Amino acid sequence: MAEYEVLTHLLAIPHYEVVGVTFSKESLTLDLQATGEGGICPRCGQFCTTLHENHARLVRDLPLSGKACYLRFVRRRFFCSHCARPFSEPLDFVEDHRDYTRRYQAWIFQQVKENNIASVKRLEGLTFDQIESIFVAEAQARIPSNPFANLKRLGIDEISMRKGKRNFVLILTNLDTGQVADVLEKRTKEKLRSRLAQLPKEARAQIEEVAIDMGEPYSEVCEELLPNATITVDRFHVMQAINKEGKVLKNQEKKQHPEALKGAHYALLKNQEDLTETQQETLHRVYEASPTLKMAHRLKESLRHIFECFSTKEKAMQRLKKWTAIAHQEHLFPKFRKTLAHWLEKITNYFHRRTTSGMVEGVNNKIKLIKRRAFGFRNFEHFRLRVIAAFL
Numbered sequence: 001m002a003e004y005e006v007l008t009h010l011l012a013i014p015h016y017e018v019v020g021v022t023f024s025k026e027s028l029t030l031d032l033q034a035t036g037e038g039g040i041c042p043r044c045g046q047f048c049t050t051l052h053e054n055h056a057r058l059v060r061d062l063p064l065s066g067k068a069c070y071l072r073f074v075r076r077r078f079f080c081s082h083c084a085r086p087f088s089e090p091l092d093f094v095e096d097h098r099d100y101t102r103r104y105q106a107w108i109f110q111q112v113k114e115n116n117i118a119s120v121k122r123l124e125g126l127t128f129d130q131i132e133s134i135f136v137a138e139a140q141a142r143i144p145s146n147p148f149a150n151l152k153r154l155g156i157d158e159i160s161m162r163k164g165k166r167n168f169v170l171i172l173t174n175l176d177t178g179q180v181a182d183v184l185e186k187r188t189k190e191k192l193r194s195r196l197a198q199l200p201k202e203a204r205a206q207i208e209e210v211a212i213d214m215g216e217p218y219s220e221v222c223e224e225l226l227p228n229a230t231i232t233v234d235r236f237h238v239m240q241a242i243n244k245e246g247k248v249l250k251n252q253e254k255k256q257h258p259e260a261l262k263g264a265h266y267a268l269l270k271n272q273e274d275l276t277e278t279q280q281e282t283l284h285r286v287y288e289a290s291p292t293l294k295m296a297h298r299l300k301e302s303l304r305h306i307f308e309c310f311s312t313k314e315k316a317m318q319r320l321k322k323w324t325a326i327a328h329q330e331h332l333f334p335k336f337r338k339t340l341a342h343w344l345e346k347i348t349n350y351f352h353r354r355t356t357s358g359m360v361e362g363v364n365n366k367i368k369l370i371k372r373r374a375f376g377f378r379n380f381e382h383f384r385l386r387v388i389a390a391f392l
């Protein structure tokens with residue numbers, strides 16, 4: 001149909017042409033017609049033109065000129081004389097039992113990834129359930145069937161699903177690609193063990209390094225199931241541990257110096273070289289008011305310095321022991337010192353390959369964003385797909 005040639009071109013669905021258009025205020029419907037006379041029988045490969053029956057279809061497609069766009073066509077069933085059975089003609093642009101095209105599915109997937117579900121819902125006029133099912137279908141098609149196939153460095157991290165609630169999940173990250181290999185529903189030793197045990201022996205054997213947090217039972221499971229992996233405690237978690245104890249100390253000191261320590265949290269927490277001028281002034285005020293906090297802050301910074309400036313495990317180990325001796329003398333960070341002594345071997349494994357959790361940290365931030373955007377997941381499986389898909 002020459003009058004719809006431009007539309008056919010624009011639509012770009014092979015072997016179909018536009019033969020009619022219906023407009024309404026919000027949408028337009030394009031009538032399509034197959035250009036071929038028959039189809040190839042999927043059983044025997046014979047080309048058949050005997051029409052058996054027609055199925056009317058209406059599917060949603062990408063918007064056109066800002067309007068929702070629907071495609072109306074018939075799906076033909078041909079009769080194969082060779083097999084003496086009918087078959088449906090293959091459709092490349094829409095999957096069976098779906099009322100939207102493949103490219104619409106991909107487009108919604110991308111939009112959900114980049115925006116929040118509420119805005120996609122509003123823009124597309126779809127229901128939450130529709131969006132969710134489209135997203136899930138596309139995610140399942142895109143997620144690699146074996147994300148552990150080439151995984152050599154694994155990050156294991158926990159993240160809370162809902163703020164303030166003790167509802168944690170375990171994120172398994174490929175530290176080389178930054179992709180999430182899996183999300184486990186509970187952060188238990190057993191969950192991790194059963195997931196790793198599912199992997200084929202070769203997949204487990206090829207994992208060279210695992211980055212974990214301290215104080216968790218994960219190291220035990222990894223030692224048990226990943227025979228060739230060096231276990232490294234993330235330096236990020238080491239700093240997190242000392243900062244936690246530093247915060248308690250600051251709060252104690254604050255009772256005696258409420259004025260000087262007002263708003264000192266970030267000044268103490270941030271890397272010293274990144275402080276703004278105001279924060280530097282705050283730090284100076286803290287130093288003057290509390291010699292204890294001054295010492296604690298210097299110890300925290302020197303600990304960070306060790307991670308940044310040493311290149312061998314041996315040297316770093318020496319320095320960490322020296323650091324511990326000073327902290328001991330000053331009666332500071334008793335809890336952290338204990339932790340450090342206990343995990344020293346694994347903490348200093350960091351210096352072999354400098355495996356940082358920078359990746360894991362990035363993953364955490366992205367997941368926080370997902371949690372904010374996707375108000376309430378219907379179930380854990382959807383949350384899992386959402387997280388994995390975010391890193392594809």
Ligand SMILES: [Zn+2]
Binds near residue numbers: 042044080082084
């Ligand atoms: Zn046949």
